[in-house]
Amino acid sequence: MSYIYDMENEIESTSEFDSWLSALEEADAVAAAKVIGRINRMKLNNFGDCKLLDDGLWEARIDYGPGYRLYYRRTGRTVYLMLDGGTKRTQKRDIKRLKG
Numbered sequence: 372m373s374y375i376y377d378m379e380n381e382i383e384s385t386s387e388f389d390s391w392l393s394a395l396e397e398a399d400a401v402a403a404a405k406v407i408g409r410i411n412r413m414k415l416n417n418f419g420d421c422k423l424l425d426d427g428l429w430e431a432r433i434d435y436g437p438g439y440r441l442y443y444r445r446t447g448r449t450v451y452l453m454l455d456g457g458t459k460r461t462q463k464r465d466i467k468r469l470k471g
Contacts (some may be wrong), residue, residue, distance in 0.1 A: 378417075381414075383452050385454055386454050388441075392407075401435075405433055405435050409433055409441065419423060419431065428442065434439060
């Protein structure tokens, strides 16, 4: 017996995330493509290397360059809100700010 699930996640973003991604696209097109590819896989329920940080705040880790991080929350059954992005170097500051 096989089951086919036709459920795609909806990924929304904040203006902070959009600004971060735009700046990344200008600075490093390959890194931006990796981030966009990761978001596209998240839409298909392939979240990859992710970690629950605290109180519904998640971190998706991308093992490329300085170690990119995508911070998000689940806002519905299949809706995810991309809050911001960063790198391993800015991780502590980013998490502290997002927990706010």
